[in-house]
Amino acid sequence: MGVSRSATGERSAESGRRLLRRRGARLSPAQALFRRLFVFNGLVFTVGTLVLALSPATVSSPVLLTEVPVLIVGLGVILAVNAFLLRASLAPLEALTTLMRRVDLLGSSGRLTDSGNGDLTDVIDTFNAMLDRLEAERSTSTAHVLAAQEGERQRIAQELHDEIGQTLTVALLELKRVVDRAPQELREELHAVQETVRSSLDEVRQVARRLRPGVLEDLGLLSALSALAAEFSRASGVPVERRCDPDLPELSSEAELVIYRIAQESLTNVTRHAKASRVWLSLRAERDTVRLRITDDGCGGVVDEGAGIRGMRERALLIGARLSIDSPPGEGTQVLLEVPLAGRTAERGR
DSSP, X not given: OHHHHHHHHHHHHHHHHHHHHHHHHSOOHHHHHHHHHHHHHHHHHHHHHHHHHHSSOOOOSSOOGGGHHHHHHHHHHHHHHHHHHHHHHHHHHHHHHHHHHHOOTTSOOOOOXXXXXXXXXXXXXXXXXXXXXXXXXXXXXXXXXXXXXXXXXXXXXXXXXIIIIHHXXXXXXXXXXXXXXXXXXXXXXXXXXXXXXXXXXXXXXXXXXXXXXXXXXXXXXXXXXXXXXHHHHHHHOOOEEEEEOTTOOOOOHHHHHHHHHHHHHHHHHIIIIIOXXXXXXXXXXXXXXXXXXXXXXXXXXXXXXXXXXXXXXXXXXXXXXXXXXXXXXXXXXXXXXEEEOTTOGGGGGO
16 A cells, blocks of 8 residues: 555656746746736737827827727727737636536546646646645545544454453353243243343344454455345345346455445445335446446435445545435435446555
């Protein structure tokens, strides 16, 4: 992971050096724009003055009524030419403003292209370099946060299994011995306590499995998704129809974990919010992309994205994937994760 982050930093530094060299070779953006506008206006008024000086048109003092249309036409031409030149010079600012409004730090933003307007080339380059830097820093910080989150999940899962799980197991064994020696009239109550402890132990194990998907490490992504869907159906009573490609291309461990976590969060959201009667889960390879699609027939209408969906988007960004959520009211919700295969997805997030 350190090598890729270093490479990203070197690319950003090199981009910054090139930008500084270009700045050193030219005027600052403000100076260049001032010079261009000054030259434009000076040229327009110079041409206007030459036309008045060299043409047969004259202006009397006081101005005659027959000369007023000539003056109005001349002023109109000067203003029109000046407006055209200014608009051409400042056009990139409108594109810059539009892009700034739609920049999404949880998505891959576009870049401005230099349309040949030399005055604002520096502004465009600076803005694009800023977006590159923000995306690189976002990717690095997201990787740190999610790695720490996964580490904490594993630690909690291990403690649940090793400490609470074993304590409940010991309690069950002790209860069995107590039941064997207890009077007949107390055994029914002790059996109820046994069932409560056994149910608590099962819940602890389920929480530990959700926190640390051991089946993902042991049996692979397809088996982990099958187990996840089966557990979801048992807990919620909602059937899951699975359509997974058995011949998926090889994915990095980071990509597999992201796919699993996003599927897990999507099914959790179905349980909490969707009121669905059926869920469809598919994982397929299409050309150079692996697509995870989870669809339900619930109420839909997802408008505000909470912490769960935001976490899904951050995970998708970590591996350079694209996450889209389509949730028309009354028509269910579809979560689509598109993981690119080119360059091995996890390298961006490392």
